[in-house]
Amino acid sequence: MNEQLGVLKVIVVQGKRLVIRDFKSSDPYVVLKLGNQTAKTKVINSCLNPVWNEELNFTLTEPLGVLNLEVFDKDLLKADDKMGNAFINLQPLVSAARLRDILRVSSGETTLRKVIPDSENCLVRESSINCVNGEVVQNVWLRLCEVESGELELTIKLITPVSNAPSKSLRRRRRKSYEHYTMASSSSSSMNTLKLKAVSVTNPNDTAKKAETVDLGNESDVVFIQRLIPSEQSWNWFHYLDKHIPWTRPTIRVFGKSFLQPRDTCYVATPGLTELSYSGYQPHAYSWDDYPPLKDILDAVHKALPGSSFNSLLLNRYKGGNDYVGWHADDEKLYGPTPEIASLSFGCDRDFVLKKRPCKKSRDGRDEPASKRLKSSHSDQHTFRLKHGSLLVMRGYTQRDWIHSVPKRAKADATRINLTFRRVF
Numbered sequence: 001m002n003e004q005l006g007v008l009k010v011i012v013v014q015g016k017r018l019v020i021r022d023f024k025s026s027d028p029y030v031v032l033k034l035g036n037q038t039a040k041t042k043v044i045n046s047c048l049n050p051v052w053n054e055e056l057n058f059t060l061t062e063p064l065g066v067l068n069l070e071v072f073d074k075d076l077l078k079a080d081d082k083m084g085n086a087f088i089n090l091q092p093l094v095s096a097a098r099l100r101d102i103l104r105v106s107s108g109e110t111t112l113r114k115v116i117p118d119s120e121n122c123l124v125r126e127s128s129i130n131c132v133n134g135e136v137v138q139n140v141w142l143r144l145c146e147v148e149s150g151e152l153e154l155t156i157k158l159i160t161p162v163s164n165a166p167s168k169s170l171r172r173r174r175r176k177s178y179e180h181y182t183m184a185s186s187s188s189s190s191m192n193t194l195k196l197k198a199v200s201v202t203n204p205n206d207t208a209k210k211a212e213t214v215d216l217g218n219e220s221d222v223v224f225i226q227r228l229i230p231s232e233q234s235w236n237w238f239h240y241l242d243k244h245i246p247w248t249r250p251t252i253r254v255f256g257k258s259f260l261q262p263r264d265t266c267y268v269a270t271p272g273l274t275e276l277s278y279s280g281y282q283p284h285a286y287s288w289d290d291y292p293p294l295k296d297i298l299d300a301v302h303k304a305l306p307g308s309s310f311n312s313l314l315l316n317r318y319k320g321g322n323d324y325v326g327w328h329a330d331d332e333k334l335y336g337p338t339p340e341i342a343s344l345s346f347g348c349d350r351d352f353v354l355k356k357r358p359c360k361k362s363r364d365g366r367d368e369p370a371s372k373r374l375k376s377s378h379s380d381q382h383t384f385r386l387k388h389g390s391l392l393v394m395r396g397y398t399q400r401d402w403i404h405s406v407p408k409r410a411k412a413d414a415t416r417i418n419l420t421f422r423r424v425f
């Protein structure tokens, strides 16, 4: 049976910079879910910075879940629109309650621990967990995910009886909780602070980090990691790139006709490489030092792909579902015959479609029908849903034998940023 730990009081304080989902504003409300318990705030009409100050109560049981929050825009005539979501791991709060019991703190205000924003939580800034007159209280600002902007402020209180004889599960875990803390003696001031080492919370989506390899046949394959970069980190990078990259929408030539490229673009490369040119357009090559976070992103990709060594990057920004990239292969000579191309996505989900070339030169240079070249056990088309933080890598002869595209999608109403890392030889 689930063991009851106490009552979780969640005060949904306010939202900031929420997105517009109606004509000029939104009518936001928040849905909170903990296991099979659900609660909602009231709707605040026409407001992007709503103040709810509403307290919603949940029973907290073991095993501990994650508190999920979703913001919606209330609509009368159609389904409510999504305005982003966030989650908060309750483990630090429960560990802090155990520490309170161990230290027998029951009056005044004491900081029990801190949780730092990191790549595996939605925190906007560091958050303290305090014991206030026996109650364990955490104030958090959460960045909303799967949306262009928005933050939520919550105050969370865990009400458990201050116990000198902890429950069975607390006893089981007590030893483990000690390992998380480096304690110094508390001061005698009314606001005591224990010197605790800030620890990060674990990512409930860890399983999404697993790599899946799709064998395309004939020495071509695709590696797909649905969530390489955790959500919070991905949003930080998304916002940086959206704001700071000098995006341009160039005119390109396709089949002798000039078009405005249906997405924004930018190119970054190590100095001295052969220049890139595609569809009659030669982008200016910015340097990695111009946009230092790109070096952190490159490091993360190199770490995920041991042995890789990318020296150039093509960035694309799709400002909505009408922006797209048509069928093509990244088979420019400067990448060599078997380029490894690593594609990292942030923001709105989009489909990435790979399709076998109708007829293409085989490795020895002869034209052969596709049916002859590729084993029948391999499918002719693959679609990957590229999500916020996804990594997709094309390898081997994929550029020679396959073409790829990100088609228009009417429902993709938010911005997506995609980074393709390549090595120029």
Ligand SMILES: O=C(O)CCC(=O)C(=O)O
Binding pocket: 314, 316, 325, 330, 343, 352, 386, 404, 406, 418, 420
């Ligand atoms: O946006 C994407 O996922 C793909 C972009 C792409 O194919 C390219 O830049 O060559």
Ligand SMILES: [Fe+2]
Binding pocket: 328, 329, 330, 404
């Ligand atoms: Fe491409």
